[in-house]
Amino acid sequence: MTAAMALDRATARRVTVVRGYRFELVKLLSQWRIRLLVLACWITPALFVAAVSEQSTLPSDTLFGRWMHATGWAGPLVILGFAGTWALPLLTSVVAGDVFASEDRLGTWRHLLVAVRSPRRIFAAKVLAGLSVILLLVTGLACSGTLGGIVTVGNRPLVGLDGHLLAPADAAGRVFLAWACVLAPTLALAAIGFLGSVALGRSPMGLLLPALVALAMQVAQMLPLPVALRLALPGHAFIAWNGLFTGPAQIGPLLIGIAVSLTWAVSATALARLLFLRRDFTNATYDGSGHRAIALGLLPLVGLFALTVTVVAVTTPSMGSGIRQDKVQRSLATAFAHLYRLQTEQLHRPAVTEAQLRATAACTKSAGRGAQEGPGNDWRCVVTWRLPGVPVAGTAVYQLDIGSDGRFVADGDGPKEVNGYFLVRTSTEDAPNPLWQIDGSVELLDTTSEG
Structure with a gap:
């Protein structure tokens, strides 16, 4: 035993x-x-x-x-x-x-x-x-x-x-x-x-x-x-x-x-x-x-x-939704400048930098009525940029759908030469137009810098 x-x-x-x-x-x-x-x-x-x-x-x-x-x-x-x-x-x-x-x-x-x-x-x-x-x-x-x-x-x-x-x-x-x-x-x-x-x-x-x-x-x-x-x-x-x-x-x-x-x-x-x-x-x-x-x-x-x-x-100092007008404008302008350079390379145009473009965005929500903040699909933005040696600034219109998490999709609404079509014709073949739709993200917090 x-x-x-x-x-x-x-x-x-x-x-x-x-x-x-x-x-x-x-x-x-x-x-x-x-x-x-x-x-x-x-x-x-x-x-x-x-x-x-x-x-x-x-x-x-x-x-x-x-x-x-x-x-x-x-x-x-x-x-x-x-x-x-x-x-x-x-x-x-x-x-x-x-x-x-x-x-x-x-x-x-x-x-x-x-x-x-x-x-x-x-x-x-x-x-x-x-x-x-x-x-x-x-x-x-x-x-x-x-x-x-x-x-x-x-x-x-x-x-x-x-x-x-x-x-x-x-x-x-x-x-x-x-x-x-x-x-x-x-x-x-x-x-x-x-x-x-x-x-x-x-x-x-x-x-x-x-x-x-x-x-x-x-x-x-x-x-x-x-x-x-x-x-x-x-x-x-x-x-x-x-x-x-x-x-x-x-x-x-x-x-x-x-x-x-x-x-x-x-x-x-x-x-x-x-x-x-x-x-x-x-x-x-x-x-x-x-x-x-x-x-x-x-x-x-x-x-x-x-x-x-x-x-x-x-x-964290952020209150409310964290999606403000200035953040939306900064995020869209930054994304547009980067993607404009990509489109320029596709079309074999003279190279340009983001600093030379000086892209800015002016965005309004609900046609300027009500608070200019928060998610929604009623954001409208006009992006403006300048090319070296060209006296007239270029403009493009985007309709934004911004989610509660800060992610947005910007649909191009003209001009057609910039963001009007899904494809752009290059010297070799048709390629996706990077400016037709733009994926972006608005940072919800105010504690870190945004690019």
């Missing part, structure tokens, strides 16, 4: 977090739906980017979509925009939202506890395994989209959000950083999934919780909320990576979004661990912790959100 007890103790000591992690990882990867997700994430983006890049029409309403014919680095950014909106919330729901609840459905908690003999090690192993699978899926999306773009279109310069040209090496670095930055909000959603999986047991709401939270944050981002409230949402980092592609980079909102997302990730994981360690595993009919789980899991997150809003509001 003593020898048997000693053997049991030795076996228990050998079930470390590393062994438990390997066991949980094998369990996850043995599920057919996880295998299908891994396969889809590593293959589908490449096929999509390659197929779209060969089409005559492009997703011009998608950020960087209009440049998919021009450079292979636009493809992974189009995939990133889609992933942040739909793919990553759904992936975290399938993986993190089910990693604990699956044991409730199968009734295997008691067997697992007998084998591992430590709820703490079980929790750590399951969380690490779930995060590993999520990281594998995100890496697949990034690598597949990049490979599809580079192979199909080529390693060419990328036009940034303010119109300046990024060299291939610079574009590659920023694309990598953009994908790395969205790991923070992905971790936040994964932690919410762990919390829902622990707190709600067999209930399907645990599986759907990350996707529902992400959908709620997307709806909130479309509303004209104050800047402090917008930046305090952990999902803001899913769109704040846009600031990496301006010059200088708008990193203020991005850093705040990453910090908020990581805070949520740590807090939600800690709450999930607390609920897991307090659980009664002897109850075979457990179906969530009821009101206690809601109190311990939901109320602290509501308090965390209120605290985050307060901290962001105090530390």
